[in-house]
Amino acid sequence: MSKDSQPIIRVNSLTKSYGGFHALRGIDFEVQRGEVFGFLGPNGAGKTTAIRCMLDLIRPSSGSLLVAGHDPQRNPVAVRARCGYLPGELRFDENITVSAALNFFQQLRGATAACRRRAAVLSDRLELDTASRIKNLSKGNKQKIGIVSAFMHEPELLLLDEPTSGLDPLVQQTVMDLVAEVQHGGATVFFSSHVLSEVQAVAGRVAIIRDGSIVEVSDTSALSARGKVEVRVRFTCPVPPEKAQLAELSGVTLLAFEDDGRLLEFAVSENMDGLVKWLAAYPVATLETRQCGLEEVFHAHYPGKEKQVSAILPS
Amino acid sequence: MRSFWTIFRFSAWRLRWTVLGWGIPLMLLGLITTPFYDLVAENERQLRPVIQGLKPLVKSFIGGEQAEDLFTPQGFLALRYFAFLPVILGIFASVVGSGMLASDEERGILDFLLAHPAGRSSVFLGRLAATFLTMVAILLLAWFGLWLGVLRAESLNFPPGQILLPYISVLAVGTFFLTLSLALSMTMPSRVTAAMTAGFIVLAGEILTNLAKAIMELKLAAKFSPLTYFQTNAMSGLEIKPLMGLLAFAIIWTVLAWLGFQRRDIRVAGDGGWKLPFLGRKNRIN
Numbered sequence: 339m340s341k342d343s344q345p346i347i348r349v350n351s352l353t354k355s356y357g358g359f360h361a362l363r364g365i366d367f368e369v370q371r372g373e374v375f376g377f378l379g380p381n382g383a384g385k386t387t388a389i390r391c392m393l394d395l396i397r398p399s400s401g402s403l404l405v406a407g408h409d410p411q412r413n414p415v416a417v418r419a420r421c422g423y424l425p426g427e428l429r430f431d432e433n434i435t436v437s438a439a440l441n442f443f444q445q446l447r448g449a450t451a452a453c454r455r456r457a458a459v460l461s462d463r464l465e466l467d468t469a470s471r472i473k474n475l476s477k478g479n480k481q482k483i484g485i486v487s488a489f490m491h492e493p494e495l496l497l498l499d500e501p502t503s504g505l506d507p508l509v510q511q512t513v514m515d516l517v518a519e520v521q522h523g524g525a526t527v528f529f530s531s532h533v534l535s536e537v538q539a540v541a542g543r544v545a546i547i548r549d550g551s552i553v554e555v556s557d558t559s560a561l562s563a564r565g566k567v568e569v570r571v572r573f574t575c576p577v578p579p580e581k582a583q584l585a586e587l588s589g590v591t592l593l594a595f596e597d598d599g600r601l602l603e604f605a606v607s608e609n610m611d612g613l614v615k616w617l618a619a620y621p622v623a624t625l626e627t628r629q630c631g632l633e634e635v636f637h638a639h640y641p642g643k644e645k646q647v648s649a650i651l652p653s
Numbered sequence: 654m655r656s657f658w659t660i661f662r663f664s665a666w667r668l669r670w671t672v673l674g675w676g677i678p679l680m681l682l683g684l685i686t687t688p689f690y691d692l693v694a695e696n697e698r699q700l701r702p703v704i705q706g707l708k709p710l711v712k713s714f715i716g717g718e719q720a721e722d723l724f725t726p727q728g729f730l731a732l733r734y735f736a737f738l739p740v741i742l743g744i745f746a747s748v749v750g751s752g753m754l755a756s757d758e759e760r761g762i763l764d765f766l767l768a769h770p771a772g773r774s775s776v777f778l779g780r781l782a783a784t785f786l787t788m789v790a791i792l793l794l795a796w797f798g799l800w801l802g803v804l805r806a807e808s809l810n811f812p813p814g815q816i817l818l819p820y821i822s823v824l825a826v827g828t829f830f831l832t833l834s835l836a837l838s839m840t841m842p843s844r845v846t847a848a849m850t851a852g853f854i855v856l857a858g859e860i861l862t863n864l865a866k867a868i869m870e871l872k873l874a875a876k877f878s879p880l881t882y883f884q885t886n887a888m889s890g891l892e893i894k895p896l897m898g899l900l901a902f903a904i905i906w907t908v909l910a911w912l913g914f915q916r917r918d919i920r921v922a923g924d925g926g927w928k929l930p931f932l933g934r935k936n937r938i939n
Binding site: 386390393394395396397414415416418419421423425427428429430431433434442443445446447448484487 | 656667764
């Protein structure tokens with residue numbers, strides 16, 4: 339197998355424990371070259387721990403890792419030379435200017451002319467004032483320094499940990515555009531986030547991590563397709579609460595019962611046939627449908643958040 | 654090697670204000686202290702009986718048996734200037750050494766730095782070399798101040814090379830505490846704890862070394878104090894053995910610190926603070 343056909347990240351049975359606390363419980367996944375891979379999970383799930391293992395910032399308790407063809411523990415410098423990293427909590431020496439910080443990072447990467455040129459282009463694009471002292475910058479502007487530093491050397495692998503954190507919507511969009519551009523240029527992006535919509539927007543595949551375990555790895559489109567369809571129906575006259583129980587309709591869940599039964603919301607996980615036939619018995623004024631996305635699938639791995647029908651219907 | 658030089662240059666540049674902040678006061682201390690020798694020499698007849706009449710315990714803090722050397726130019730500089738320098742530099746080294754890596758680690762800066770193609774050894778050695786250079790620069794400023802003071806004082810006449818010798822001994826003591834606090838910061842839960850422990854050893858060592866001049870029973874214990882190996886009278890000749898002893902320990906602390914840094918998990922921002930090992934640590938995981 340040629341090097342290019344190998345996965346750029348290969349994680350096997352990776353565990354990381356701190357005393358009795360298990361941050362990673364034997365995770366396995368692979369990221370192929372050239373893809374944007376979403377790494378989805380709430381705060382504390384183990385996303386940052388996994389990324390920090392990839393860069394040899396922390397050492398796994400067991401398991402193995404291969405990043406850009408190298409074992410991070412044996413050859414961390416080779417791994418870091420091929421990666422761009424944007425951490426979730428980005429801190430700098432506050433007393434220096436943005437240009438001094440970027441110059442330092444460029445020198446660590448060999449200070450090539452191409453690297454300097456691209457840093458200047460990125461700074462302009464992100465409207466980053468390089469003459470300012472870092473201590474005078476907002477959180478969002480500090481995040482921009484991290485973005486420039488991560489992208490400036492055109493790495494083959496980008497490890498982005500909550501990359502849009504603290505950014506305004508316009509800059510968030512610029513970051514998403516950058517991710518799409520580097521992928522188009524052949525780079526791989528490991529996109530860790532708890533914001534489902536942005537993962538859905540950029541990632542071709544996604545891994546969901548929960549309490550240190552990977553609970554699902556799948557194509558984003560396949561996962562999204564598994565999401566339910568939400569149906570919002572307004573009736574011209576009220577539907578009696580007892581009729582809205584829908585117990586006999588499989589795959590249909592009542593989400594809301596409002597306006598004395600004139601406005602009902604349903605979630606349909608299978609086909610719509612049963613619901614449409616049930617609706618035919620009532621005078622429907624309007625009907626709206628919405629395809630739920632990754633969020634639904636994500637929350638399915640975090641049960642206990644759905645309301646009981648008895649709590650929705652009036653007593 | 655490239656990343657070593659990059660980190661060395663950047664770290665030395667970051668420490669430029671530290672050089673001025675510590676170096677200029679020490680330079681002024683030299684300038685201010687030296688003119689007093691003329692005054693002491695003029696009043697020798699009145700002051701000598703006072704020193705002779707002091708109890709041994711009190712006398713131990715102004716040089717012990719060498720207290721009466723105060724009236725010689727060399728003894729004056731040794732007792733009124735060089736005696737304080739290892740404590741001042743020891744405290745400085747404890748603070749800077751403990752913060753060399755741990756401070757940036759606790760602030761979350763090290764995490765991002767180490768995500769760049771720089772090995773841990775490069776970061777460690779680059780920063781250590783820059784910190785050592787900072788200490789040398791501070792001592793050179795102090796030496797320059799003392800030399801200017803000597804030039805101004807009527808009764809002092811030393812060549813600049815001769816007054817440089819005690820600074821070499823001070824540098825050895827400083828290097829000992831720099832590397833000790835660095836090693837402590839790699840094993841203790843926070844930078845503050847490491848700095849306080851190293852600072853305590855400086856102060857306790859100074860007290861022990863002084864008391865041992867008056868209390869015979871403490872002589873054995875004083876052998877374990879690094880300050881005992883500082884050569885106050887190095888102007889009359891620098892002994893290599895104590896110098897090498899201090900530097901040998903500095904190498905041991907450096908190796909231990911390097912091993913600790915190689916093996917440790919780099920903490921994320923916000924860790925640290927005043928914690929003791931037996932109280933446990935709460936890990937931040939994201």
